[in-house]
Amino acid sequence: MTTALTDHPVRDAGAGDARVLDVEVQHVAVQEVKRALGTVLDPELDEPITDLGFVRSIDVTGAPDGAEVTVHLRLPTSFCSPNFAYLMASDSKDAIAALPGVGRVVVELDDHHDSALINAGLAADAGYRGTFGHEAEDSLDGLRALFRRKAHTAAMERCLTEQLRADPALTEANVGTVRLGDLPAGRTKDALVRRRDALGLPTEPAAVVLVDHDGHPYPAEQVPMALRRARSTRISIDGNAHFCRGLLRTRYEGSGADQADRPEGAEPADDHHLLPFTVKETHP
Amino acid sequence: MYSKDGENYFIVDAHIALWDARPENQRNIHGKQFIDCFYDYHRNLSPETELWTYDEYLYQGGERLMKDLFEDGYVDHAIFQPAYLGEFYKNGFGQTKEAYELAAANPDKLTYNHCFDPRDGERGLDRLHADHETMKFTGVKLYTAEWHGESRGYKLSDPWAYRYFEECRKLGIKNIHVHKGPTIRPLDRDSFDVSDVDHVASDFTDLNFIVEHVGLPRLEDFCWIATQEPNVYGGLAVAMPFIHTRPRYFAQIIGELIYWIGEDRIFFSSDYALWTPRWLVERFVDFQIPEDMTEYAPITTEQKKKILGLNAAKMYNIDVPAELQLPDAGETATGPRQPERADLAGAV
Numbered sequence: 242m243t244t245a246l247t248d249h250p251v252r253d254a255g256a257g258d259a260r261v262l263d264v265e266v267q268h269v270a271v272q273e274v275k276r277a278l279g280t281v282l283d284p285e286l287d288e289p290i291t292d293l294g295f296v297r298s299i300d301v302t303g304a305p306d307g308a309e310v311t312v313h314l315r316l317p318t319s320f321c322s323p324n325f326a327y328l329m330a331s332d333s334k335d336a337i338a339a340l341p342g343v344g345r346v347v348v349e350l351d352d353h354h355d356s357a358l359i360n361a362g363l364a365a366d367a368g369y370r371g372t373f374g375h376e377a378e379d380s381l382d383g384l385r386a387l388f389r390r391k392a393h394t395a396a397m398e399r400c401l402t403e404q405l406r407a408d409p410a411l412t413e414a415n416v417g418t419v420r421l422g423d424l425p426a427g428r429t430k431d432a433l434v435r436r437r438d439a440l441g442l443p444t445e446p447a448a449v450v451l452v453d454h455d456g457h458p459y460p461a462e463q464v465p466m467a468l469r470r471a472r473s474t475r476i477s478i479d480g481n482a483h484f485c486r487g488l489l490r491t492r493y494e495g496s497g498a499d500q501a502d503r504p505e506g507a508e509p510a511d512d513h514h515l516l517p518f519t520v521k522e523t524h525p
Numbered sequence: 526m527y528s529k530d531g532e533n534y535f536i537v538d539a540h541i542a543l544w545d546a547r548p549e550n551q552r553n554i555h556g557k558q559f560i561d562c563f564y565d566y567h568r569n570l571s572p573e574t575e576l577w578t579y580d581e582y583l584y585q586g587g588e589r590l591m592k593d594l595f596e597d598g599y600v601d602h603a604i605f606q607p608a609y610l611g612e613f614y615k616n617g618f619g620q621t622k623e624a625y626e627l628a629a630a631n632p633d634k635l636t637y638n639h640c641f642d643p644r645d646g647e648r649g650l651d652r653l654h655a656d657h658e659t660m661k662f663t664g665v666k667l668y669t670a671e672w673h674g675e676s677r678g679y680k681l682s683d684p685w686a687y688r689y690f691e692e693c694r695k696l697g698i699k700n701i702h703v704h705k706g707p708t709i710r711p712l713d714r715d716s717f718d719v720s721d722v723d724h725v726a727s728d729f730t731d732l733n734f735i736v737e738h739v740g741l742p743r744l745e746d747f748c749w750i751a752t753q754e755p756n757v758y759g760g761l762a763v764a765m766p767f768i769h770t771r772p773r774y775f776a777q778i779i780g781e782l783i784y785w786i787g788e789d790r791i792f793f794s795s796d797y798a799l800w801t802p803r804w805l806v807e808r809f810v811d812f813q814i815p816e817d818m819t820e821y822a823p824i825t826t827e828q829k830k831k832i833l834g835l836n837a838a839k840m841y842n843i844d845v846p847a848e849l850q851l852p853d854a855g856e857t858a859t860g861p862r863q864p865e866r867a868d869l870a871g872a873v
Contacts, residue, residue, distance in 0.1 A: 285742075318565065319558035322716040323709060354555055369712075376677065378711045387715060402820075466859070469784065472820070473745035476777045481742045483771065484569075491569040510770040 267342045268303035274310055275299060277336040284385050285325050286482045287392035287436075290314070292501035294489050295329065297351060307344025310337050314350045315496070317488035323355040327362070327372065328381055334363055390454040393436040395478045398471035399429050399505065400450055417464035422446025428504070479506025487511065527599035527806050527833075534810060534830055535849045537837040538603040538802050540702070540737055540762040540794035543590055543624040545616065547583045555672075556613040563799055570766035575804050585798050587627045595634055598795070598802035601834065602843045604636045606666035606702050606737070612673065625660055636841055638664035638702065643685040644673045650692055657696050663841070664700035665693070666737075670709070670716075677709035681721040690729050700840060702760065704737045717743045719750055726754040733840060735792065738763040739782060748785035752859045758840075759786060761832070762796035768808045776814045780821030787857040788828040792837045809833065827851055 278299075279291045290296060300311040314330055334348040349360045362372025370377040401416045404424065411419070421444065424430045434444050442448070442456045449458045451467060459467045483506055490497040503511075527534040546560035564582050585593070594600040605628060607619025621639065628637035639662045641653050656662075670678050679686065681703065693701065705719055719740050726734045739759040740747025751757040759782055767775040782791050793809070795802035810829060814821045830851060838845045 318562045319555075320562050324712045324716060327712075352558075354558055373712055375675070376709055376712050378713045381713060383713060384715060406819075469859075470745065470749065473748050473781050473785070476774070476781060477742060477744040480744070480767075480771070480774045480778070483774070484742075487569050487770070488565055491565045506774065508771050508773050 266303040266305055267344065268308040269301055269310065269340055269342045271299050271301055273340055274301065274312070274337055277340055278312070278333055280336050281329060281332040283325065283485075284328050284388045285322070286478065286485060287388065288482065288503070290329055290333070291499075292503075293486060294493075294496045294499035296499070297493075304344055308342055309345045309347070310343055311347040311349070312337065314348065315489070315493055316350070316353060317485045317492060319352060319354045321353065323353070323359065323373075324381055324384060326350055326353055326355065327359050327369065328385070330359055330363055331369070389436070389439055391474055391478060393433075393440055393442075393454060394471045395475035396429070396433040396436045397450055397452075398468065398475040400424050400433050401468060402472070402475075403429055413465045413468055414461075415464070416468055417449065417451050417459055417461060419450045420446060421448045421450060424450065476506075479503075482506065483508070483511055526601055527810065529810050532810075532826055532830075533849055534599075534806070535834040535838065535845050536598075536600045536602075536802070536806055537793065537834040537841075537843060538594060538598070538600045538795050538797065539735075539792040539837040540606045540760055541590070541594065541603045541797040542607060542618075543585065543587065543605065543620045543627065544608075544618050544798065545584050545620050546614070546618065550614050550616055552613055552615050556610075556618075559610065559613050559618070566763070567799055570770055571800060572769050572804060575801060577798075582798070587623060590627070590797065591631070591634075593801045593803075594795075594797060599806045600634075600802050602634055602636065602838070602841075603797070604638055604664070604837070604841065606638050606664075606704075607640050608666065608668045608704065609640050609642065609671065610668075612671075619666075636662075636664070636843075638662050638666050638700070640666050640668070641689060642667075642671060642673060642679075643683060643689045644676055644679055646685060650688065653689065653692060654696070657698065663698060664702060665698055666702040666704065668704045669721075670705070678716070682724040686725070687728070690725065690732060693732060694729070699731070700733045700735060702735045702737055704762075705740060705743075715743070717746075719743055719746045722747075722757060723750045723754065726750075726757050730756055732756065733758060735760050735840075737794075738796075739778065739791075741778075744778060744781060748781055751786040751790070752857065757786070758790045758792060758836075760792045760794055762794045763799070765793065765795065765805045765809070766800050768805065768812060772812075773815060773818075775812075776818060776821070779812075779824060780814055780818065783824070783828065783857075784821070785857065785859050787854055788831050789836055789853050791832045793833045806833065 275291060278296055279289045281290050282288060283290055283293055286293065295314050295316060297313040297315040302309045312333060314333065316326060330348050330350045334346050337343055337346045348363055350356050353359065359372060369381055401419060404419055405411055405413065405416065437444050440454055442452065451464060452458050482503055486500055527536055546556065551557055560583060564579060567577065567582065594603050605624045607621050607624060610618035625637045628635035637660060639656055639660060641649055645652065669681065703722060705717055709716060719736065722734055722736055733756050735758040736747055737760040739761060741764060747759065751759060764778050767778065795805050814823050835845060835851055
């Protein structure tokens with residue numbers, strides 16, 4: 242049974258078959274699979290793939306040796322970076338395989354220029370280097386780390402820019418004095434604390450907000466430049482996150498219903514209402 | 526020329542194409558995927574009134590191009606930046622011969638830039654010489670994510686790329702337009718990484734490097750590099766249409782660019798035929814930074830005039846009526862800096 246996430250109520254299959262066969266069949270709820278996929282992040286945008294609408298379908302079939310789970314993923318374009326595409330697909334497979342009661346897991350990436358390569362690599366559990374051969378050198382750990390740092394930089398800038406707007410006495414020159422305890426509770430601060438945690442940076446109230454990714458504050462004269470650099474990172478990430486969402490909605494009609502709102506960087510045109518386009522042939 | 530409220534704007538569209546993505550020219554599924562990706566960009570970012578049908582989008586031809594740019598689009602001069610994509614299209618994607626001939630027939634309106642691929646090695650160098658002999662171009666467009674046999678991308682800092690840049694120097698090819706990513710090798714790194722531009726711009730200070738779509742989706746990396754290298758410029762291909770659907774994002778892009786690299790190094794382009802210039806020119810002239818974005822100064826009419834045409838005209842020695850010319854602005858507060866100061870802010 243394939244569950245298109247938006248069009249049908251979520252049901253899990255397998256229980257009926259078990260009665261018919263009178264065999265102990267293991268199965269897992271589609272919602273469980275979806276929850277597991279919610280732990281998989283787009284490394285570039287630092288958001289769960291379930292919030293971005295990248296999960297196209299979840300299919301669960303009960304089986305004696307553990308439920309068979311098949312998941313299809315979709316991305317905003319055929320030319321999204323294959324390294325990120327691979328990370329999301331292989332993380333998805335790992336997250337589902339870790340669920341109790343799950344046997345075979347099939348994760349397939351649809352409509353990507355490297356779909357055949359990535360899907361074959363996943364099916365064979367070939368790993369990153371086994372999948373990409375000479376195009377892979379070592380690992381994708383450095384790539385993940387780079388974008389974890391960028392996510393922290395953006396979260397830090399959001400907090401400080403909110404402070405700058407809220408407190409007329411605060412200037413760009415002295416944002417280096419703002420501490421975590423000075424920030425109001427809320428989504429923006431929570432996000433920063435989460436990202437500091439991910440980098441192993443201190444999260445106590447006395448900790449300075451504007452730090453590099455090793456946790457070092459900046460000398461006073463470098464504070465405005467550090468803030469400006471962080472700002473350009475935040476603009477980039479917010480812009481990409483919304484453009485990717487928009488392209489997915491354009492590419493897959495109805496996929497907007499699977500996307501969670503992203504308040505950061507949102508604009509009126511992001512409200513999921515598409516112009517009445519003629520639908521082109523996406524899947525020949 | 527575009528005129529509004531008593532102001533005249535000289536328009537240079539610094540990145541246009543004459544492409545052929547029709548099914549008979551597609552070599553494989555990737556040819557279809559590539560043009561579909563472009564068409565989704567077009568559908569996603571265009572105003573409803575400016576939408577083309579899929580069939581129109583596959584191929585335009587020279588006559589339509591001339592009308593869209595010069596009759597309807599206010600453009601005074603436009604520059605071809607062909608992407609070859611020989612692994613996806615039988616006769617290439619950007620139609621170099623057709624574009625060159627159109628430019629040769631309309632030299633006052635069109636400039637033809639060529640393309641090369643450093644992975645073609647010695648034979649490619651011979652070809653570059655021969656092509657330059659007949660076409661006399663002063664600029665090239667490089668697409669670093671181009672597929673080439675077993676290779677799916679290259680870096681500007683590769684040894685063979687340096688050989689080609691040395692030839693560019695000798696031949697008087699001064700303007701290197703770079704379209705970044707997604708480059709596939711090595712997959713370990715960010716495929717939109719622009720750090721190779723940093724190296725090559727430092728080593729070839731007599732060449733100009735124009736990074737198309739201002740490094741998007743890595744605006745921050747581009748700004749940081751460009752502010753350190755006075756010979757790095759930003760092209761607004763693909764960034765321009767955000768002015769319609771995401772005007773606040775667009776304002777921030779422009780605000781950041783003016784802050785980091787200054788008003789003299791930003792080039793307007795429609796990226797025709799991804800979009801058409803008319804509505805982009807009209808919107809940009811009407812555009813202003815939102816008042817609540819106090820981190821940016823309002824954009825001035827002079828800045829708009831430079832971005833819309835004067836900057837590219839200067840680089841390409843395109844004649845601009847004397848009364849429309851403007852002096853350069855002072856250096857930005859951020860630079861260009863010397864490399865030893867480049868790491869003073871460690872944010873990534």
